[in-house]
Each structure stands twice: as structure tokens, then as C-alpha cells.
Amino acid sequence: MAQQRTKIKELLSNGTEGKTYTIKGWVRTKRENKNVAFIALNDGSTIKNIQVVADPAKTSEEVLRKITTGAALAIEGTLVASQGQGQSVELQAHSIQVLGEADPEKYPLQPKKHSLEFLREIAHLRMRTNTFGAVFRMRHAMAYAVHKFFHEKGFVNLHTPIITGSDAEGAGEMFRVTTLDLDKLPRTEEGKVNFKEDFFEKETNLTVSGQLEGELGALALGEIYTFGPTFRAENSNTSRHLAEFWMIEPEMAFVELEGNMDLAEEMLKYLIRYALDNCTDDLEFLDARAAEEEKNKPQVERNELGLIERLRFILDNDFERLSYTEAIEILKNSKPNKKKKFNYLIEEWGADLQSEHERYLVEKHFKKPVILFDYPAAIKAFYMRRNEDNKTVRAMDILFPGIGEIVGGSQREERYEELKERAAAIDIHEEDLWWYLETRKFGTAPHSGFGLGFERLMLFVTGMTNIRDVIPFPRFPGNAEF
């Protein structure tokens, strides 16, 4: 078996009939009788299996017995036209080597449908299934497409820190980073923990956003983006939140809110087009899978469009852009509001929108992605650019059907005095954020950016419905297994 292995994807698309190949992979199923054995082998390079045909007369009984679902095999054989129906070519095995057995009594993945909940509990093995193989191949394709998109547009990939010393953004609970001995914490004279003795000689946490550092980059390099892990210690138990997730945060100098919205829409469409163009096999599988799931849902909850149709729909339609104020008007006059069907009724300007309101706008009223902008300052972050009306800020959220908020961004407050004032109003001390404020002192300029939740994009693109199923090893309250 000196020959180099050929990946199954390559073999199926470019293999030459009559030639000898070596393939390596894992058994999905084996079917056999006295005269012939069929092995469906998968190596992860594609969702497709190759059918290996083995002659029981030429294969030892011991080897044949060890070929069970999950076993790793190395096979040398000749690629031939298939005599059966389901595939055009198959590999006629000359020799089969069992690299690793998988005890069929104990191996949890058997050739049958498993629930996603069960597979989540065996995340170390779930990537061997069709569904998760497809999802994680697509996750790679999307990550690659993100870098490709920004590279082509001349953005610089800026690596912002994962450990941060500023608790300033106030974007929720953070994970503490420390090397202090928790059993013997050093104390100050007032009895508080003395962080002067900690590794960084100050309190440090895992980042909740690379935005503030990203802005520093944009105000030097022009256009930057970050793409890295982000951490929130919120006690969130939903199908849309993770404690550790990946976020893409572009930041552009000399760009105002409209350009920001343009970039976000262009990017989302680019990524979705990339999926349609490059992940055909996996998408077709996931499309069929989602259609199967739909059948089990009551009529009212079913999607009007299938997965691939939904992706095409995004490409063919402009996102609906409307101000918060316009959205409130629509919601105020909507049927569910008038008939008091909303749990939270919309009565006046200034109310924060609930999930049910966002869903109504996206799924019922406009039936396409919606970009909401110019929100009340009171419900948005301190760093967002204040409008001339003095009550709204240049914020924008992109809402997607079935997912909700996929992008959140804004034009940033570039005026020193205004920014300082707004930071102080929510008790952020100047000495903690001096470096951020200084960019407004020296050569400040209008600039904008947003954050795109990578896993939320993955939900949309794969048709999966739980965010824990689009990241290989999900982190959420009470769970850091694997």
C-alpha cells in the first residue's frame, strides 16, 4: 500500500476508470452476502460516500468481520463503472486494511437517524455524520469567504486582543482571566482582592468585542476587520446564544451609516452567494434535511421557501431599510398590536423592540431582511454617533427571518466632547478609556462599523435551528465538555 491516498472527493470527480487507487476513510454501512460485500466509505472530503466492492473469497474472514460502521479502513482497488443503480463508479477492492476497529455494540453512531440532541452529547463523534460533516465543511467555506471578501475590498485583518483590561464597553458579563490562587487571594488593606499581584497587575477579562481596538486600527489603516472568538458570561439559555462565539467586526474610516449598511448588505450577499456557488453537495443535503424537518411541523410554522430558495431570495432582493421611528409606526398600526396579540404592546416612541416585534417586521410585514436604523439613544451604546435631533443615534441592526439580529452596528461618535460626555453618563471613567478617547483628539474622522455573528450566519446558511449545532464544540452555561 505504498500508493498515496486519494481523497474520495477527488476520486469521484476526477477518477479514471481502470486505474488503481488507495483510499482511506470510515465505514458508514456494510451490506454483504455470500458472494459480495458492499462498503460505503466516507473520508470527510465530501458528503458523498464511495461504494467499495469486496469479494468475500479474496478477503479474509477476520478483516470482513472487523468492517463495521465507524471502522477506519485503508483500501487499494480499481475504479470501475458500477453495476448497480445508486452510483456511477465504485472501487473494486484488491486489499483492505483495518486501521481502527469500532465495536458495533458500543459505537454510538449506527446507520439510522439520530436526534440532534443526542448527537450534541457526543460532539466528539457527531462530525462523522452527514449533517454535521456538511455543516462544518460549510463553516470552513464561510470563514474562507469572509477573509476573501475583505481581502478583495482592501480591508486589513486586524488581530485584536482576546484578553482585555478594559471593562468599559459594558457589553454584558465577562469571564475573568487571572493567575491568582483562588484559595489564597491577596487582599488590599480594605479587604478587596489585590489585582496588583495578578499577572497583568490589573483586572483582566476575555474580550466581549474587538470593536474599540478595531476603531483604533480603522483610524490608521483606513479599513480593517476582525474575525475572532468572543466571550460573554451571560446566563443565556437559548438557541441563538453561546458563551464563546465568533464575530466578524469591520470598521471603516471616512464612512457614515449609509456606507456601513451598504457594506453589511454586500457582505451578507457575497457570503450567501459563495455558499450557493461552492457548497452545492452539502447544501443539497441540508436542504433535503430541512424539508424533512418541516414536514413534522404544524402548517403555520412551516417555511414558505426551502433552504436553497431562501438563500436565492436573499440575493435577489434588496434589504428593507427603515428608521426606528418608521418601524414603530408600522408596529403601532399592526394587527397584532391592535388586537393586543403582542405580549408587549407598542404604545409610544422610545420602546425597545422585542423579539416578537422584530419577527413581525421581518417575517410578516416585509418578508425579507430588514435594516433598522436611527434608534433612540437611550436604548443604544454610548459610542454611537448622535443625530442632530439629539434623541436618536446612528445605529443599525440587520434582522433576518428565523434568526433575528444577525448584525449590529453604528456610525461611531467621533466628536471628543460628545463622546466623553456620553461615557461619563454611564459611569465610564476617562482613565480607563483614555486611549479610545485620544483617537478623537488626534485626527478624528467619521467612521463606522458593525459586528456580524458568525454562528448566526451559519444558522441561516445551513438551515440549522440551534446555534449549538453550527459550532463544533459549543460553550454555554453548565457546559464546557470536549
Place this chain on the structure above:
RNA sequence: UCCUCAGUAGCUCAGCUGGUUAGAGCAUCUGACUGUUAAUCAGAGGGUCGUUGGUUCGAGCCCAACCUGAGGAGCCA
């Protein structure tokens, strides 16, 4: 964190009004079958009914607490 629902074989589930020895499909194993497609047919093995406590002559079923999971809400990406 809150609300709702669920936890029975490896997996997905049924289990009547509380009543004798807890069932099915798939998976696994054995046998049969000359090319199968999650093969088919026949048979077999497989259970601390989430945990703890309670009610009762008797609990898979009723009650309580806890644990785990799902859906929804909040926080947000």
C-alpha cells in the same frame, strides 16, 4: 434567570383510571439470500422506568425537591 414541556432498551418512542412477568420500530448479534443502496427475510439478546424522598396494600403512572434536555422570553452577535 423566568415560563412551558419532556426524561422508559444503544437510539426514537408507546405504556389505558395506580394493579400480576414493562412493549414497538430502528440499531446490535446469529442464520438465510448471486449486485446491495439506511438491503431484505427469520430468530435472539438487551431495562436500577433521570435522582432522592413521600403517598398507597400496591407507583413507570400520583406528590415534592433536585438533575438533565428541548421550546419560548430576557441579555445580545
